[in-house]
Amino acid sequence: MNLLSPAATALIYLVAAICFIIALKGLSAPGTARRGNLIGAAGAVVAVLVAFFSANLSNVPWIVLAIAVGTLVAVPTARRVAMTAMPQLVALFNGVGGGAAALVAGLELTDSAHGSGAIAAIAAAAGAFTVLVGTVSFSGSVVTYAKLQELMTTRPVTFPGGQYVFGASLVAAVALAVSAVVVGANGGSNGLLLGVLALVSLAVGILFVLPVGGADVPIVISLLNAFTGLTVAASGYVLSNTLLLVAGTLVGASGTILTRLMAAAMGRSITSILFGAFKPSTMVAAGSGGDRPVRSGSPEDVAILLGYARKVIIVPGYGLAVAQAQHTIRELADLLEARDIEVLYGIHPVAGRMPGHMNVLLAEANVPYEVLKEMDEVNPEFKTADVALVVGANDVVNPAAKTTPGAPIYGMPIMEVDDAQQVVFLKRSMRPGFAGIENELLYEPKTMLLFGDAKESLSKVVASVKSL
Amino acid sequence: MDGITLLTFFVLAVVIGFEVVSQVSTTLHTPLMSGANAIHGVILVGAIVVTGRTTNVFTLILGLLAVILATVNMVGGFVVTDRMLEMFKGRAPKTAPAKKREDS
Numbered sequence: 001m002n003l004l005s006p007a008a009t010a011l012i013y014l015v016a017a018i019c020f021i022i023a024l025k026g027l028s029a030p031g032t033a034r035r036g037n038l039i040g041a042a043g044a045v046v047a048v049l050v051a052f053f054s055a056n057l058s059n060v061p062w063i064v065l066a067i068a069v070g071t072l073v074a075v076p077t078a079r080r081v082a083m084t085a086m087p088q089l090v091a092l093f094n095g096v097g098g099g100a101a102a103l104v105a106g107l108e109l110t111d112s113a114h115g116s117g118a119i120a121a122i123a124a125a126a127g128a129f130t131v132l133v134g135t136v137s138f139s140g141s142v143v144t145y146a147k148l149q150e151l152m153t154t155r156p157v158t159f160p161g162g163q164y165v166f167g168a169s170l171v172a173a174v175a176l177a178v179s180a181v182v183v184g185a186n187g188g189s190n191g192l193l194l195g196v197l198a199l200v201s202l203a204v205g206i207l208f209v210l211p212v213g214g215a216d217v218p219i220v221i222s223l224l225n226a227f228t229g230l231t232v233a234a235s236g237y238v239l240s241n242t243l244l245l246v247a248g249t250l251v252g253a254s255g256t257i258l259t260r261l262m263a264a265a266m267g268r269s270i271t272s273i274l275f276g277a278f279k280p281s282t283m284v285a286a287g288s289g290g291d292r293p294v295r296s297g298s299p300e301d302v303a304i305l306l307g308y309a310r311k312v313i314i315v316p317g318y319g320l321a322v323a324q325a326q327h328t329i330r331e332l333a334d335l336l337e338a339r340d341i342e343v344l345y346g347i348h349p350v351a352g353r354m355p356g357h358m359n360v361l362l363a364e365a366n367v368p369y370e371v372l373k374e375m376d377e378v379n380p381e382f383k384t385a386d387v388a389l390v391v392g393a394n395d396v397v398n399p400a401a402k403t404t405p406g407a408p409i410y411g412m413p414i415m416e417v418d419d420a421q422q423v424v425f426l427k428r429s430m431r432p433g434f435a436g437i438e439n440e441l442l443y444e445p446k447t448m449l450l451f452g453d454a455k456e457s458l459s460k461v462v463a464s465v466k467s468l
Numbered sequence: 469m470d471g472i473t474l475l476t477f478f479v480l481a482v483v484i485g486f487e488v489v490s491q492v493s494t495t496l497h498t499p500l501m502s503g504a505n506a507i508h509g510v511i512l513v514g515a516i517v518v519t520g521r522t523t524n525v526f527t528l529i530l531g532l533l534a535v536i537l538a539t540v541n542m543v544g545g546f547v548v549t550d551r552m553l554e555m556f557k558g559r560a561p562k563t564a565p566a567k568k569r570e571d572s
Contacts, residue, residue, distance in 0.1 A: 016510075021484055024489060024500070027500045028491060037503050037550055037553055044509065044512075048513060048542075057520025062519070065532075067535060074540040075543060083552075096537040096538075096541050097509055097537070099537050100511050100512070100538035103533060103534035111522055221501070229508045249481035250504075251505075252485065258492070261489075265494050360555055
């Protein structure tokens with residue numbers, strides 16, 4: 001099927017590249033986001049169709065079958081995933097993309113000749129880069145998936161000398177990559193070297209992500225996403241395919257910016273996220289005695305507190321989403337408003353598991369967008385609030401972020417619920433949040449705790465408010 | 469492709485990539501990351517080309533694996549992004565520049 005001339009192919013690839021740029025631009029603004037995504041998808045479909053008609057391909061039935069298999073796996077998974085589990089699914093999709101890029105570049109280098117001299121050397125370098133970084137992205141994403149899915153501990157995993165093991169594996173990977181380049185540049189077969197490189201890179205990816213703490217994992221997903229973009233760009237070079245080059249570079253660049261924006265939203269620097277756990281921690285559980293008294297209340301107590309307040313600010317967290325309590329919290333808010341109480345929602349930028357995640361979750365429950373306030377907007381309101389109702393959130397209201405240098409979340413902007421007259425926490429247990437640190441606010445005299453599943457607790461509070 | 473043309477493509481794409489996402493509100497970080505993730509699924513094009521050219525069974529098998537993985541990345545990425553975004557439908561104008569939102 002050699003229907004399209006190289007010029008026609010190149011022009012259609014250009015159209016696809018423009019689609020991707022429009023897609024990224026569209027995704028940056030709420031009004032155009034969905035259309036942007038669809039334009040991106042259209043560009044991708046066109047590019048794939050063109051790939052079939054641009055060269056004389058063999059094995060086409062097999063390829064079509066493989067695409068069908070991939071689609072049959074991906075669509076139901078993406079359709080059915082609970083919105084709470086979405087960050088890890090994105091991580092997984094990113095990882096398989098990185099794996100695919102590594103395979104493509106590795107196969108291309110071993111399977112066909114790339115001349116000799118400088119051109120072969122550059123191609124071999126781009127290929128070795130793709131194999132290394134693509135595989136790191138693959139194994140790293142699998143580890144982030146396991147962390148977010150809580151298949152393994154969400155705490156940073158460190159062991160004595162961990163940084164040396166990581167360093168050694170990285171040096172080994174780079175050395176292997178360089179030898180693959182040298183062999184490839186001299187026209188030799190470097191298939192075996194690339195295979196070994198892939199194996200070592202798997203280890204590098206795992207060691208890279210293991211020390212990253214739970215709350216920082218989403219930022220690592222974004223970083224690995226940028227990595228995969230760069231590998232796609234490099235494999236575009238190996239294949240002399242401009243579309244892959246442009247699309248991969250776009251994702252690499254925008255992914256890098258996005259990673260920095262996300263890190264800034266959490267008040268973290270990327271180096272401290274990646275290498276923070278390697279340094280000895282200065283603060284470990286200062287005063288994290290398990291037996292200190294807390295004030296726990298009944299649903300009726302909470303209802304009275306809320307029912308006679310003038311202003312209530314709800315701070316929802318991941319626990320609310322897990323319990324699917326979005327509808328119940330809305331019912332409570334409606335009841336309070338019927339009693340002439342002012343109700344606001346304060347949404348931390350990283351509430352949920354990823355920046356913007358909570359907005360998606362509340363939108364799913366039809367909570368009107370107008371009452372959702374961003375952190376900067378709601379923080380001054382706490383001083384005049386009678387009650388701050390924290391539902392299933394912990395790290396994002398932890399004053400340790402302001403008061404305890406050395407705490408893993410130190411420097412992260414928080415919801416200043418401690419400024420409110422009273423603070424009510426709905427929690428499942430005293431277990432610390434995702435970042436794994438104690439919250440001093442829980443022990444304050446003005447704090448009341450109501451233990452239990454967020455949805456059950458809220459339903460009881462709703463019933464009590466009704467009978468006030 | 470010669471080196472200079474390539475470098476030109478690369479640099480222009482970097483500038484555009486930086487430029488298009490520099491103004492995004494936190495609300496859209498997750499969908500944007502997911503959308504960008506779907507876009508690099510276009511590695512499927514490379515997987516198809518490599519697999520379509522080979523006569524070697526070993527390469528064919530690994531190439532088909534790459535095709536499957538790339539398809540999952542691309543198709544799954546766009547579908548899950550669409551799912552996230554369909555929830556913003558209708559309320560979208562309110563979210564616009566996040567910090568200037570009006571009380572209602």
